[in-house]
Amino acid sequence: MANSYCCHTNDSDNNSYHYPSRQSFKYYRALPNRGAIVTMLWVSLAFVISWAPTLTRCAIEAWGGMLPPWGILFSRYCLTINVVGNPIIYVLSNNRFKSFAIEMLSRSVVSATIDNS
Numbered sequence: 001m002a003n004s005y006c007c008h009t010n011d012s013d014n015n016s017y018h019y020p021s022r023q024s025f026k027y028y029r030a031l032p033n034r035g036a037i038v039t040m041l042w043v044s045l046a047f048v049i050s051w052a053p054t055l056t057r058c059a060i061e062a063w064g065g066m067l068p069p070w071g072i073l074f075s076r077y078c079l080t081i082n083v084v085g086n087p088i089i090y091v092l093s094n095n096r097f098k099s100f101a102i103e104m105l106s107r108s109v110v111s112a113t114i115d116n117s
Helices: 022-027 034-062 069-093 095-106
Strands: none
Touching: 034 069, 069 095
């Protein structure tokens, strides 16, 4: 039975085992793309910023406090930061997403006509 760290060669002449070189493991240990990490950090920051006022409002109301109307309105508007911000972040950081978004937004709207004859 072959060990899990070696590859069994299926030669009919000899039943030998081939052990992969140390260099072949460098591809498995590669770090993620730096751009992807930066993008995820910006998306996470937008999420925290957009939800912080709402969570603060919920905590204040749970403890019996009351926010002024502008505070409630501000917490609702901050939720749109995440919805609007994520596509903007992806367009600025990812060229494939940018070309896809431009292609989708530049397509003409096809209208259907009804023939009543």
